[in-house]
Amino acid sequence: MATTAVTSHAQDYPGGKPITIVVPFAAGGPTDRVARDLAEALRKSLDGVSIVVDNTAGAGSTIGNAKVARAKPDGYTLLLTHVGMATTPVLYRKLSYNYETDFEYLGLINDVPMTVIGKPNIEARNMKELRDWISKNPGKVNLGNAGIGSASHLCGLLLQSELKADMTTVPYKGTAPAIADLLGGQIDLLCDQTTNTTSQIEAKKVKPFAVTTLKRLNTPALKDIPTLDESGLKNFQVTIWHGLYAPKGTPAPVLKKLNDALKVALKDPEFIAKEEGLGAVVVQDKRVEPAEHKKFVMSEVARFGPVIKAAGAYAD
Ligand code: MLT
Numbered sequence: 001m002a003t004t005a006v007t008s009h010a011q012d013y014p015g016g017k018p019i020t021i022v023v024p025f026a027a028g029g030p031t032d033r034v035a036r037d038l039a040e041a042l043r044k045s046l047d048g049v050s051i052v053v054d055n056t057a058g059a060g061s062t063i064g065n066a067k068v069a070r071a072k073p074d075g076y077t078l079l080l081t082h083v084g085m086a087t088t089p090v091l092y093r094k095l096s097y098n099y100e101t102d103f104e105y106l107g108l109i110n111d112v113p114m115t116v117i118g119k120p121n122i123e124a125r126n127m128k129e130l131r132d133w134i135s136k137n138p139g140k141v142n143l144g145n146a147g148i149g150s151a152s153h154l155c156g157l158l159l160q161s162e163l164k165a166d167m168t169t170v171p172y173k174g175t176a177p178a179i180a181d182l183l184g185g186q187i188d189l190l191c192d193q194t195t196n197t198t199s200q201i202e203a204k205k206v207k208p209f210a211v212t213t214l215k216r217l218n219t220p221a222l223k224d225i226p227t228l229d230e231s232g233l234k235n236f237q238v239t240i241w242h243g244l245y246a247p248k249g250t251p252a253p254v255l256k257k258l259n260d261a262l263k264v265a266l267k268d269p270e271f272i273a274k275e276e277g278l279g280a281v282v283v284q285d286k287r288v289e290p291a292e293h294k295k296f297v298m299s300e301v302a303r304f305g306p307v308i309k310a311a312g313a314y315a316d
Contacts, residue, residue: 010253013075018050021078021244022071024064025146026174027055030112030193034242035080037274038109041265046257057173060149062088062095069097073249075258079103082112082242086300088149090308099301104255105294106244107262108287112193112280113217113239114155115225117200118207119185127209127231130189134165142187143167144178151240152178154304155191155212157311162233182206193240194222194279201225212238219279241283241300243293255290263288 071077
């Protein structure tokens with residue numbers, strides 16, 4: 001009987017029942033932005049189903065990740081998160097979930113560049129002056145991030161080890177609250193994704209110092225911002241990918257429907273235009289396939305391991 005029940009549910013999925021996408025960061029930040037834009041596109045390819053975004057923030061995304069790992073594997077609770085899926089296993093000695101075995105990988109969504117931005121009245125006018133200012137004020141420059149394991153934390157970690165700089169890091173539940181404090185001058189610096197910073201840069205509300213890609217970006221508001229590589233941090237490159245996940249054990253027909261819907265959503269011109277308008281690139285390669293998505297994340301864990309260990313930034 002149970003098998004029949006599962007089969008019929010899987011065949012009718014989503015059957016008009018709302019789907020929740022858990023975002024492990026505060027509302028209004030870049031991860032939340034990707035989730036809401038993707039939900040719009042997914043809705044179209046899943047018979048107009050209602051999709052709710054649930055911001056479960058904290059501990060650099062690990063609280064939201066754990067919530068989905070424990071959720072009922074029925075396809076109605078999904079996780080949208082980013083590079084944190086690969087950095088947190090290295091950074092946290094104890095996690096209440098296993099990134100490899102507790103999730104079904106549904107496909108990769110996008111790659112997002114980052115920008116190093118300063119508070120409105122920061123005295124440095126370029127990366128050279130910023131490096132000098134930081135080195136003259138050891139421990140005094142406040143660098144915001146979204147918690148240990150966040151993209152902003154990873155970028156800040158790499159930036160500090162490249163600059164051999166000693167900054168005070170200020171964690172938030174996401175880079176939406178972090179950028180609010182940057183605008184208010186409570187913190188001095190933030191490395192955040194272009195999906196969150198493009199509008200602030202366009203409105204000249206923050207001071208952009210550099211982008212974290214090896215080539216300058218094409219987005220009109222970002223095209224004149226130098227790369228960190230050309231600013232002297234040779235080969236400095238950080239781009240933040242986002243992926244979609246379901247709890248382990250979600251029925252195969254449901255997983256297939258979700259992956260099929262994701263592939264359609266990633267071809268949605270409206271979704272692509274929104275992403276590209278904010279400097280992001282929608283994944284159109286084999287990483288949209290679940291097996292390739294998982295392989296990619298495993299390779300990122302292997303890549304970040306030594307880097308993070310070298311920076312010695314563990315959480316407990
Ligand atoms: C991050 O730094 O990981 C993200 O920008 C956090 C967020 O989406 O708010």
